[in-house]
Amino acid sequence: MKLWGGRFTKATDKSVEEFNASIQFDCRMYAEDICGSIAHATMLAKQGILSEADKNAIVAGLKTIYGQIEEGNFPFSVELEDIHMNIEKRLTDAIGEAGKRLHTGRSRNDQVALDTHMYVRREIAAVSKLLVKLQESILKTAEKHGDVIMPGYTHLQRAQPVLFSHHMMAYFSMLSRDFIHMQYAWDMADRMPLGAGALAGTTYPLDQPAVADMLHFSKIYDNSMDAVSDRDYIIAFLETAAQIMMHLSRLSEEFILWSSSEFKFIELDDAHCTGSSIMPQKKNPDICELVRGKTGRFYGHLMAVLTMMKGIPMAYDKDMQEDKEGLFDAIDNIKFALTIYSAMIDGMTVNAKRMRDVLERDFSNATDMADYLAKKGLPFREAHAVVGKAVHYCIEQGKVLQQLSLAELQDMSPLFAEDIHHFLDIETCVNQRNTYNGTSPSSVKRQCKAGQKAVVQEQQVIAQWDAAVSAVYDLLR
Ligand code: ARG
Numbered sequence: 066m067k068l069w070g071g072r073f074t075k076a077t078d079k080s081v082e083e084f085n086a087s088i089q090f091d092c093r094m095y096a097e098d099i100c101g102s103i104a105h106a107t108m109l110a111k112q113g114i115l116s117e118a119d120k121n122a123i124v125a126g127l128k129t130i131y132g133q134i135e136e137g138n139f140p141f142s143v144e145l146e147d148i149h150m151n152i153e154k155r156l157t158d159a160i161g162e163a164g165k166r167l168h169t170g171r172s173r174n175d176q177v178a179l180d181t182h183m184y185v186r187r188e189i190a191a192v193s194k195l196l197v198k199l200q201e202s203i204l205k206t207a208e209k210h211g212d213v214i215m216p217g218y219t220h221l222q223r224a225q226p227v228l229f230s231h232h233m234m235a236y237f238s239m240l241s242r243d244f245i246h247m248q249y250a251w252d253m254a255d256r257m258p259l260g261a262g263a264l265a266g267t268t269y270p271l272d273q274p275a276v277a278d279m280l281h282f283s284k285i286y287d288n289s290m291d292a293v294s295d296r297d298y299i300i301a302f303l304e305t306a307a308q309i310m311m312h313l314s315r316l317s318e319e320f321i322l323w324s325s326s327e328f329k330f331i332e333l334d335d336a337h338c339t340g341s342s343i344m345p346q347k348k349n350p351d352i353c354e355l356v357r358g359k360t361g362r363f364y365g366h367l368m369a370v371l372t373m374m375k376g377i378p379m380a381y382d383k384d385m386q387e388d389k390e391g392l393f394d395a396i397d398n399i400k401f402a403l404t405i406y407s408a409m410i411d412g413m414t415v416n417a418k419r420m421r422d423v424l425e426r427d428f429s430n431a432t433d434m435a436d437y438l439a440k441k442g443l444p445f446r447e448a449h450a451v452v453g454k455a456v457h458y459c460i461e462q463g464k465v466l467q468q469l470s471l472a473e474l475q476d477m478s479p480l481f482a483e484d485i486h487h488f489l490d491i492e493t494c495v496n497q498r499n500t501y502n503g504t505s506p507s508s509v510k511r512q513c514k515a516g517q518k519a520v521v522q523e524q525q526v527i528a529q530w531d532a533a534v535s536a537v538y539d540l541l542r
Contacts, residue, residue, distance in 0.1 A: 068150050087386050088141050090393060091148045095134045097183040098148050099127045100540045101176065104279040105259060106167055108272050114170065119163040126160040127152070131541050148180070149173050170269035171262065174293040174381040178258035181389070183280065183537060185254040185302055188396045190530040193247045195403035196240055196309065197523045202410040203237045204516050206230075211506065214495055215330060215420040216429050226429045226494050229415060231504040234512045239312040241516075244523050246305040251530060253298035257282035261289035264380035279540065281533040290380040296370060299388050303367040306395045310360040313402055317353035320409075324350050329419045334412035337405065352409065356402050363398070366391030424491050426465060428456055433494045434466055434485070441480045451478050 067077070077085075103124050110120035130152055133139040145151045150173075157164030207230035217227035257280060260266065260273040266289045277285050286292035323330035333350055341347035373387050431452050438448035452466075455477055459465055467489040474481040487493055499505035502512070 068145075068154060082146075083143055085146060085383075086143045087147045087389065088143055088145065088151055090390050091177075091180075092141050092151070093393065094148055094180045094184050095152065096131065096538060096541065097180040097187075098152055098176070099131050100280065100537050101179045101183065101259065102127055102152070102167060103540045104276050105171055107279065108275050109166075109169060109269075111275065112270055112272055114269050114271075115166055119166055122160045122163040123156065123167050126156045126164065128541060129159065130155055147173070147177070149176050170267040170271050171259065172264075172293070174263050175259050175261040175289075178261070178293055178295070179280075181392075182254050182256065182258060182282075182298065185298055185392070186251065186530070187534045189247055189251050189254060189302065190527055190534050192306075192396065192399055192403065193244065193523070193527050193530070195400060195407070196244060196247065197520055197527065199403050199407040199410070200237055200240050200516070200520055200523075202407040203233050203240070204513060204520070206410050206413075206415070207233045207237070207509070207513055207516075210415050210417065211509070213415055213417040213420065214424065214491055216424055216427065217504070223423070223427050223429050225432055225498075226424055226491050227504040228495060228506065228509050229417075229420065230509045230513070234509060234516065236312065236316055237512075237516050240309070241519055241523075243305060243309045243312065244526075246301075246308060248526065250298065250301040250305050253301040255282055255533075256284045256286050256292075256295075256298070258286050258292035258295070261286065261292035264290050264293055281536050294377075294380040294382075294385070296374055296385060296388050299392055300367065300370055300374070303363070303370060303392065303395055306399045307360075307363040307367045309399060310356070310363045310402065313406060314357045314360040316406070317350075317357040320353045320413075321350050321357075330416055332414040332416065333409060334414075337409045337412060352405055356406070359398055359402070363395055366395050421491070425467075428459070428466060430466060430489045430491065430494050431456055433488055433497070437485060437488045438478060438480050443478070443480060 067073070106115060106120050106123045106127075109115035110117055115123075130139065139151075139155070141148075141151055142154075145154050153164065153167060156167065210229050213229040214226050215229045215232060216223040217225050217232070257273065257277040259276050259280075260271045273285050277283075286295070320331065320333065322328050324333050333348075333353075335348070337352055338348045339351045341349065369391050370388055373384050377384050434455065435445065435448040435452040438451060439445040443451070455466060455469065455474070458473075458477075459469065467486060471481065471483065471485070474485060488497075496505050499507055502508060
């Protein structure tokens with residue numbers, strides 16, 4: 066019989082049972098479900114709602130079940146619908162009467178909310194660690210290739226030379242904002258919903274602060290109806306994940322271009338590429354393509370939960386069971402993406418010579434030529450026109466700007482002098498862009514230094530999260 070079977074006279078239709086069940090995916094929250102139940106039972110006993118003996122039997126029984134699940138020795142049953150009822154039924158089968166008292170003052174509505182909050186908190190800590198590790202890989206590459214100059218692009222047309230490290234540190238900055246997003250997601254998830262009951266609170270004298278303490282939540286929901294029906298923390302996580310993937314997708318696009326024969330700016334390690342079953346010469350950047358491709362499903366998961374939530378009346382509705390599959394899929398895939406990206410950046414080869422060759426044969430220093438004239442007093446718009454003509458002339462002659470003789474240049478403007486060739490030098494172009502966030506070596510060094518500091522601060526935040534999370538799982542020992 067079902068745990069809720071009392072008022073029913075007929076068995077559940079088989080396809081209804083299967084459609085209604087969530088055990089196929091919520092089984093991964095078993096540790097959270099058990100920790101939550103241990104905390105709940107401990108609090109019930111402390112409040113005199115449950116006897117010490119019953120509490121001890123429940124806690125011991127739950128620990129045994131935890132061991133069985135860990136060993137793969139627990140038959141999950143669709144008939145028992147979800148992780149909560151699977152564990153409760155098994156507990157009751159094992160310890161009898163006492164097991165039936167565990168659900169006192171609790172509903173699956175606040176139970177599932179509690180489990181999912183704990184699960185999301187744990188995964189925020191885990192994903193954030195990988196995020197920071199990727200930032201460290203970016204920092205390492207930036208520092209390793211500190212003097213490599215590459216063409217910078219706008220409209221995917223060569224624009225101005227930049228340091229390769231500057232280009233990479235742009236991604237570091239994006240990931241720093243993603244970490245801020247993670248902190249927000251943590252704040253949303255760090256709220257304890259247990260005690261809300263089905264929706265209205267309970268008639269038992271529960272000690273909710275004690276449960277929050279045991280489970281290391283820093284806040285308790287103010288409103289029981291909100292507590293059981295809030296999914297903002299899931300949305301916050303999915304938004305964060307979607308944004309991280311959007312950033313990785315941009316980087317993917319660049320790596321795909323850069324590793325093509327047309328660019329040849331980088332070579333990805335063999336360990337991170339795949340071959341073709343027909344074309345023996347191929348080395349394909351599948352991982353980058355997959356990350357770019359999978360970004361779509363993250364947006365999908367976010368849209369699905371936002372849309373699922375938008376029309377449901379207070380408080381819990383079964384629609385909300387739909388919050389989990391996308392969440393779990395996002396967690397699994399983002400961990401893969403972050404892990405592989407970090408290794409891929411550590412292992413890639415940067416082809417400095419090729420980048421340099423491209424710059425020597427192009428017009429990325431045209432702005433600098435115009436700036437040269439403007440600094441000598443010519444209004445910038447006029448300087449722009451002079452250099453535009455110079456570029457046109459070069460294209461006709463099959464030359465680049467730095468190959469023009471002083472005589473040719475002075476024909477275009479008498480303001481050109483000997484020193485122009487120094488200013489057209491690619492190094493000079495980069496060195497001179499020494500504004501606060503510019504591409505000069507000194508600016509990029511400052512960025513890297515600030516980046517090192519940011520990483521340490523992020524690691525300190527994660528250590529606090531880790532401490533809270535791991536203290537929860539101590540309840541299982
Ligand atoms: N499996 C359910 C979910 O994930 C648990 C809560 C069920 N509550 C209920 N009243 N049916 O949402």
